[in-house]
Amino acid sequence: ISENDGHGMYLEEADPIINDVVISENDGHGMYLEEADPIINDVVISENGQRGIGLQGSSPILTNVTISGNTDNSGAGMDLTSASNPVLTNVTISGNTAIGWGGGMSIANSNPTLINCTISGNSATDDDPWNGVGGGLCIFSSSYPIIKNSIIISNTAMNGGGGILSWNSDVTLDNVTISGNSIVGEVQDSDMLGQTGHGGGILHLSAYDMNNFKITNSILWNNSPESIYLNESLFFDYVEIPDTFSIQYSDIQGGEEGILDSTTMYLELNWLEGNIDSDPLFLDPDSSDYTLQEGSPCIDAGIADLDGDGENDIEYEGAAPDMGAFEYGALVIVDETKVVPESFTLHQNYPNPFNPTTILRYNLPEQAEVTLTVYDMLGRQVTQLVNTIQGAGYRSVQWNAVDFFGKPVSAGVYLYQIRAGDFVDTKKMILLK
Numbered sequence: 001i002s003e004n005d006g007h008g009m010y011l012e013e014a015d016p017i018i019n020d021v022v023i024s025e026n027d028g029h030g031m032y033l034e035e036a037d038p039i040i041n042d043v044v045i046s047e048n049g050q051r052g053i054g055l056q057g058s059s060p061i062l063t064n065v066t067i068s069g070n071t072d073n074s075g076a077g078m079d080l081t082s083a084s085n086p087v088l089t090n091v092t093i094s095g096n097t098a099i100g101w102g103g104g105m106s107i108a109n110s111n112p113t114l115i116n117c118t119i120s121g122n123s124a125t126d127d128d129p130w131n132g133v134g135g136g137l138c139i140f141s142s143s144y145p146i147i148k149n150s151i152i153i154s155n156t157a158m159n160g161g162g163g164i165l166s167w168n169s170d171v172t173l174d175n176v177t178i179s180g181n182s183i184v185g186e187v188q189d190s191d192m193l194g195q196t197g198h199g200g201g202i203l204h205l206s207a208y209d210m211n212n213f214k215i216t217n218s219i220l221w222n223n224s225p226e227s228i229y230l231n232e233s234l235f236f237d238y239v240e241i242p243d244t245f246s247i248q249y250s251d252i253q254g255g256e257e258g259i260l261d262s263t264t265m266y267l268e269l270n271w272l273e274g275n276i277d278s279d280p281l282f283l284d285p286d287s288s289d290y291t292l293q294e295g296s297p298c299i300d301a302g303i304a305d306l307d308g309d310g311e312n313d314i315e316y317e318g319a320a321p322d323m324g325a326f327e328y329g330a331l332v333i334v335d336e337t338k339v340v341p342e343s344f345t346l347h348q349n350y351p352n353p354f355n356p357t358t359i360l361r362y363n364l365p366e367q368a369e370v371t372l373t374v375y376d377m378l379g380r381q382v383t384q385l386v387n388t389i390q391g392a393g394y395r396s397v398q399w400n401a402v403d404f405f406g407k408p409v410s411a412g413v414y415l416y417q418i419r420a421g422d423f424v425d426t427k428k429m430i431l432l433k
Contacts, residue, residue, distance in 0.1 A: 008023040010029075013034070014038070018038055027049040029051045031045060033060060034057065060086050088112065088115065094122065097122070101124050103135045105137045106137075107139045113396075113398075121153075132196075134161045136155035136162070140165075152179075156183070161202065162223060164178070167205040170212045170213070178218070179219065181200050183197050199229035217303065217323050221253045226258060251280050302322055346425040349399075359396050363395070412430075412431060
């Protein structure tokens with residue numbers, strides 16, 4: 001789908017399945033979704049005159065998608081607004097350019113989930129101190145993104161947040177590698193940012209509402225001029241409860257002292273247990289290979305209980321989870337951009353308990369006919385989330401706690417079962433209301 005005067009594809013209140021399509025060189029967006037929830041697999045969206053994908057009130061599921069070389073004022077790769085809650089698995093967002101903010105992604109009033117994703121080489125270029133921020137991701141306006149097992153690398157911003165700019169949002173990073181991101185502009189005073197030129201890895205701005213930024217099992221290394229910069233509140237001189245910025249079991253270059261903090265009134269840094277400050281020994285970062293070398297201090301240095309409830313939330317190799325996006329010894333690298341699981345796996349849903357939305361993840365080491373079915377505790381089918389042939393890869397699907405007929409189900413314990421070829425596994429999940 002290419003060389004159209006408008007958008008490559010426009011969907012409104014439509015939920016198609018889109019497989020094996022290239023959408024490129026259109027004057028408008030590659031795709032624009034308005035209250036649409038398509039399933040998008042193995043699609044390339046590139047070199048469009050506006051955003052790669054624009055979402056308004058939409059929650060698509062994207063798997064094995066590449067979004068590259070798109071341009072716009074904001075959210076050049078993806079722009080999320082109006083309660084858009086997509087699930088991205090094995091998605092690469094690279095080489096997109098925003099003049100204003102969010103070269104890779106702009107996230108406003110939305111709750112995306114990113115799993116095994118790559119955000120690389122994106123930029124926010126405007127030298128106006130109100131713009132040129134969030135080279136990789138710009139997160140604001142009461143958004144709640146969850147980013148897991150992903151890399152945010154080699155992104156640039158003119159003024160702040162080379163990798164991530166966050167403001168007035170709750171952000172969760174689990175097993176994320178943030179490296180090689182930078183600020184290319186000079187330090188100068190700004191009504192918006194306090195001072196520009198900071199936060200090569202992350203620029204976090206306190207706000208008028210309570211926000212929580214939580215980093216676990218992650219690596220922030222070789223970002224310029226510093227990995228993390230915490231700045232004072234925008235426009236507001238009073239908050240009843242300070243923001244919190246929490247870090248645990250992570251490798252942070254410069255340690256706690258290396259985090260620049262321009263305020264103590266509106267923002268509380270929680271430097272928790274398990275953090276280190278050591279060269280992570282990436283295998284070949286110059287070639288964008290951020291797997292860990294043998295002997296890396298990040299191997300077996302993480303924590304499996306992410307939410308502190310005493311139960312392991314992630315699977316791992318060795319004595320404990322590793323820090324960073326890639327578990328040492330757990331993945332088979334098949335080319336520079338893709339990895340394939342070693343075995344069939346059904347993961348525990350996340351979050352769990354949930355209300356009303358949760359993500360079900362599973363691994364396929366080879367092509368298989370897959371069904372994923374939800375049952376109640378009496379063994380009755382509630383709904384079927386997947387019933388198709390799927391290729392090898394890391395897969396996920398969202399369940400919004402509704403049955404076959406779209407009717408909300410009652411609170412309680414449910415079972416979800418996968419059948420993929422000869423592989424069968426079942427797990428429990430808890431819906432709270």
